[in-house]
Amino acid sequence: MIIEFNMINNITSLIDAGGFVIWVLLALSIVLWSLLFERYLFFWFDYPKLKNTILNQWQKRVDKNTWYSEKIRELLIAEANLNLNKSMLLIKSLIGLCPMLGLIGTVTGMIHVFDVMTYLDSNNARAMASGISMATIPTMAGMVIAISGIYFNVRLSSRIRYEIHSLSDQLTID
DSSP: OHHHHHHHHHHHHHHHHHOHHHHHHHHHHHHHHHHHHHHHHIIIIIHHHHHHHHHHHHHHOSOOSSHHHHHHHHHHHHHHHHHHTTTHHHHHHHHHHHHHHHHHHHHHHHHHHHHHHHHSOTTOHHHHHHHHHHHHHHHHHHHHHHHHHHHHHHHHHHHHHHHHHHHHHHSOOO
8 A cells, every 4th residue: 555655656746847748748648548449449349340241241242243343342441441540640640749749848847947047056956956857757758658659559550451451352352
């Protein structure tokens, strides 16, 4: 119980030391991880149903080698592609936004350091420490969020490419 309280206290002090940008990054990371989690849930639960529906629609077709059937095949693949790529552009945008917000935190922290240096003695390290932490913590947080998001985004993107390729192979033209 004491360890959990100390951990929560340490996280709270880290967030407070990072300034307002950390709160924005926290909200952004919650949105990003919610979208990533939703995509994984889609792959585990909804996509198999969608894939079976598409394959059943294709198997019920009598003519599979006409121009119309080729266009229907393309439509089915495009529908799967659209469903698979849902929210991926937003995920990529949020990943790109995280380091930029971290840099905003760096700039605001450095402004705080310069303000302290202006009003206090420039050799006062304690006075500058809060501004330096305000400058480094958001940058670190933005980079950690972005790097971990990139990892899962790459995994999702490769899975999407695999599933589209697999589906197009399964929708054979007789």
